[in-house]
Amino acid sequence: MNYILWVLLLISAGYGQLFAQSTPDQMANVVWTSQSKNSSESMPCGGGDIGLNVWVEKGDILFYLSRSGTFDENNAMLKLGRVRVRLSPNPFTGTDFKQELKLAEGGVTIRGGNVQVNLWVDVFRPVVHVDVQSAKPLSIKAAYESWRHKDHVVQGTEFRTNSYKVPQKFDVVTRKDDIDFQGNDILFYHRNRSDAETIFDHTVRLEGMDSVKDKLFDPLKNNTFGGLMRGQNMKPIGTDTGTYAQLSFKAWAITTTKPVRSQAIEIGLNVDQTNTLDDWKAGLNKIMNDASQTQKTARQKSREWWRQFWDRSYIRLDSRDTAVMAISQNYQRFRYQLGCNAYGKWPTKFNGGLFTFDPEYVDHKYAHSPDFRLWGGGTMTAQNQRLVYHPMLKTGDFDMLKPQFDFYLRTQKNAELRSQVYWQHNGACFTEQIENFGLPNIMEYGTKRPDGYDPGMEYNAWLEYEWDTVFEFCLMMLETERYEGRDITEYVPFIESCLTFYDEHYRQLAAQRGTRPFDGQGHYILYPTSACETYKMTYNSATVISALKVILGRMLELPGKYLDTKQREKWATMLKRIPPLPFQEYDGHKTLAPALAWARIQNSEAPQLYPVYPWGIYGVGKPGLDVAINTWTYDTLVVKYRSHVGWRQHNIFAARLGLTDEAARLTKLKFRNSTHRFPTFWGPGFDWTPDHNWGGSAMIGLQEMLMQVDGKTIRLLPAWPKDWNATFKLHAPYNTTVEGRVVNGKVENLNVTPQERMRDVILP
CATH class of the missing domain: 2.70.98.50 (putative glycoside hydrolase family protein from bacillus halodurans)
Incomplete structure (x- = not known):
């Protein structure tokens, strides 16, 4: 062979191999x-x-x-x-x-x-x-x-x-x-x-x-x-x-x-x-x-x-199992859909994003115009939107988080005025079914209200007292400081305003109903609260307690430039007043509880596992893992509603708990081709088609199977099947990227940037 041609072929082969790492798999086209x-x-x-x-x-x-x-x-x-x-x-x-x-x-x-x-x-x-x-x-x-x-x-x-x-x-x-x-x-x-x-x-x-x-x-x-x-x-x-x-x-x-x-x-x-x-x-x-x-x-x-x-991040699987390959291909395809709104002023909508089509082809009873989508156009439902944006941390798509963050910054003043008008105290009150102008959706707020009903409350069986969902976006804001070193000066007052609402509102409620603002241990009396849309009129909701504990702790961990001494003292005092998480038992097994008490069950979520995800209080390598696994295994409603459909996040719970077989089973189902011609036009699930919180929850689960982070710790393959070979590049806190190959359950060609972060990696 001609020597120059031979050299060119070698260069071409090397370039092709390098380029393949920074472009999506051709099979995903x-x-x-x-x-x-x-x-x-x-x-x-x-x-x-x-x-x-x-x-x-x-x-x-x-x-x-x-x-x-x-x-x-x-x-x-x-x-x-x-x-x-x-x-x-x-x-x-x-x-x-x-x-x-x-x-x-x-x-x-x-x-x-x-x-x-x-x-x-x-x-x-x-x-x-x-x-x-x-x-x-x-x-x-x-x-x-x-x-x-x-x-x-x-x-x-x-x-x-x-x-x-x-x-x-x-x-x-x-x-x-x-x-x-x-x-x-x-x-x-x-x-x-x-x-x-x-x-x-x-x-x-x-x-x-x-x-x-x-x-x-x-x-x-x-x-x-x-x-x-x-x-x-x-x-x-x-x-x-x-x-x-x-x-x-x-x-x-x-x-x-x-x-x-x-x-x-x-x-x-x-x-x-x-x-x-x-x-x-x-x-x-x-x-x-x-x-x-x-x-x-x-x-x-x-x-x-x-x-x-595509070079920022990737997870590409190599398998003869068509269900496993569908995970690889559809992970990339759905991430593409998210990338199409990288620079929008408004967030990607969970109920179809930019890709809805004639609704009669989703459900024959909705023979309306192509403008149609269930759950509204300007309504930004927090529990759904969060699943669209959480996966962007590990993919390193930090610029794509900005539209969702800006949505909250724009509406902060309106949420604060709600607190001032209705209750004459400070803090931003964000409801679950929130309009793009920061007020509750009018139908969810309720127009047929009893005389004397609190005007700041949604008269709604599913949504009453559900105010804590904003904290997942506070967490994402804090994570960008830790992940990419972003200056979050503009976000800190927003987070403080959300915390202030809980401090002032629940002290006010306690003062209205009794002689003391705190319980006998000096903790907040978090009643009434809500554990997602499922456990209603709760006392000390697990979702509220987890959110407040984690956000307050993370605020106190911020570098000195963000909070002065007075602010730190305020949030440290508030943290001491957060009550402990509630527990219960099933057949003699200690489990996490959704709350200390509740009046009724309204929906089918699993808030008792929110201390696992998104809040990360329990998980692989952390104390009390057996209690969290007991909750997965023995809590009758967690078992009853276990599913891959729509916003359900059982695949994420399984990954966080190190339950490899269950995580793999649910992840295959999550990423299975949709019933429509385009493989990632999932839905309608509980929402609409394409269901973007279906895709987002699928992405999160796969990421958590491959890599979990806790502070500076990077844990690889915590719930990864040994027969799933893959090439990957993910982002971790402290401006870190982790890339390599997984072959037969072992990590090869591991490259951690910066190199000193290699000491924080825990291999399986």
Whole structure:
């Protein structure tokens, strides 16, 4: 062999091996060789904070447009429309059709005959790209389709997609969009009306917050969202009408002026709260006419972003077991879905993210518009949202945590005003079913309330007194300081405000009901509380106690710059006042209890195991592991509701307890391909499809099987099957990455950065 060729081959092989470590497994790419029946057989494509559902149906390329923050007057999260691209002559009539999601570069490629169409989203600029290449000239027609071309009165179960949730005594209307040709382009937008009451106004009024309305953060006022579709040398050819999934639509179309071999179509999307419509249009024009971004450089920068995204972290399994390989592939596919909202102003929604599709293909009884999703568009349910964001710590996706943190920072003042108006004390009170403006969802708050009922309380059997769920986000904020060394100065007052609420509110409640603010041991009287949505009217809830103990302890461990002496004394005193965790017995076995006492059971969660996860008080290598395992084994309701579906986190509990067989069984079920064509469009579970808290809980469980951290300790393979071989790279506290291979239950090629952290690693 030629010497130079031999050297080049060696270099190429080495480069390929290195590059393979920083890109997703090619087997994780999703490839379809037949067209789709409908939008339920779409695949995700996105970047920045834009998501597309892409599919080919009857020779037409179709995709839905979604972007973070598209909240209308009713707090539904509206899609930005549907695009249909038709090529003539149609290249997709043969048997060589191929549609592929290329995870490494974050785009979808569609091929047929001698034609290739690439769809991708600019990560750094909110622009969708459709690039057509053909060996022979063809004509291209691109149509923007809208089902919101006229006002629509919301009816029946359709209310579930907005914040009213149920029919009202007045008409609730989804207002029409403004859509028209602008020269050769198509302009479309929805601007929330200022001359009518929005759900924000409605909620403030009915929840008795009018006295401070001018101080409240309102994300709906003047919210405007839409975009512009254009193609070079394309011209308008008029409008048309049609029906898709039983819903009528109107289409505005542009076409190439002559047959072409190459064509680029761009769709710029703008979401902003602007004082005037002209201000919003100016922002859109800036997006579309950014001279610093050529299509070539934008594509290169976006590909580079996805390359570093995949290089941050990975878990790739190698097995002949198809169920194990599904774990590997679907872990990567779902992480891609999360990466499509890396830079959104608003968090990734647990109930579909950016990738919902026509709801009748999820459940026939919901034959509504593509805007529909159960559990609302602007409602950010904390117990579900947490599972979407917890896995980002070990993947090192710290920048992607910012939208969720910012959501709480924006709404902090509103939550504090709740405490001041209702109870005349300090601290931020966050409820479970929380709106994007920090107040309880009005239906969950309850509009038919008994006379004299506490106005700050949700009159709701599932949600009453459930205020502690915010602490998991406080924990994530604290973890970013420990994991990446982030300066969390802006988060510390938020965490303190959440702690202040519990301190002041429960002393106030005790003073109203007795002569002492504390019990006989000097502890808080945490009554009434709630252990998740399941154990209600609890005395000393395990979830509340665990949250307060861990958050207060972590606050006191912060470096000196974050808290002065007076603050530290305050939180140290509060920590001493937290009561001990409750216990109970089953068949003579000591177990964790959900609370010391409770009035009723409302749901089917396992809050007695929250001291295991998320709070990490019990677990592998920690005292009392036998008590936690007893809880898993003997608590009748923990056993009864053990499942992999939706938000259930039994896979995580099993991993944290070192129960390898159970963790593996549940993880296989969690990552099993969905019932829809795209493998990680799980759901609806308890929520909607794609179920993002299903995917998030699956990711967390797999991570915990592979690596658990406690302070500076890094424990590898605490619940890892010996026959699961894998390559991995995960993040640990103190700016640490841990990477290597697992072969037959042993860790090989272990690389810990920085090297001095190797002494903190515990091998199996």
